[in-house]
Amino acid sequence: MMTPLIEFRNVYKIYPMGDTEVHAIDGISMQVQKGEFLAIVGQSGSGKSTCMNIIGCLDVPTSGQYLLDGKDVSHMNDDEQAEIRNKKLGFIFQQYNLIPKLTVQQNVELPLLYAGLSEREQAERALASLERVGLRDKAKNFPNQLSGGQQQRVSIARALAGNPSIILADEPTGALDSKTGKEVLQFLKKLHKEGNTIVLITHDNTIAAQAERVIRVHDGRVVYDGESDISKFATVTYAGDDEEGDV
């Protein structure tokens, strides 16, 4: 069997809250293979961002294991996490997170700078990445000179520049009008067809339905894991084979 690119083994993320505790992730096990296009969907507070932070090595589980490409990354320190992020992960956020004082090209170069590439390599890769999102001609512009959709494409170019194993997108269309949002989704589909592994986080069922596979979370648990047929996943709030036991 192929080693999964992402594997959660009974992952918990628990926050102490006074006398009680919040189970932001309440025992999630799942696997994602290389080349999949997965959407993690759920309502507000269901645990999506917590999941994304763990997948993206921005946080570690309270208990359980996270294996990234077969390697247990559940207990890394900040430096180790940062190194894995640079090598393996590309992030796309709702608010683009572009740095206003840097040009478009410099924004795309930033993760490559952190990764220790030479200036020439940074420039070559950044421009190639901007070419892929159709924005090479905007390389010398500043983010505020671009439309929202263009800024999101710059953030996609930045995510792609380091040639990551996984592209993680948290509500990537959240700040965009529906037409521009559709374009961004089309672009993610194109990246998937080219062989990229994509994990898309969203609260919106119709957006999740664009992925190839859907995991639905509710109260920190997986309540659906399967095909992206909206009639199957949109309303599930408990796992069918959970708790009651097999009859």
Ligand SMILES: Nc1ncnc2c1ncn2[C@@H]1O[C@H](COP(=O)(O)OP(=O)(O)OP(=O)(O)O)[C@@H](O)[C@H]1O
């Ligand atoms: N640092 C924290 N301390 C305490 N509780 C937290 C913390 N982070 C998240 N939580 C709680 O964990 C649960 C899951 O939060 P999370 O941010 O993962 O939800 P979400 O699905 O991303 O929601 P949204 O769609 O609103 O972004 C929520 O009940 C939240 O209040």
Ligand SMILES: [Mg+2]
């Ligand atoms: Mg969230």
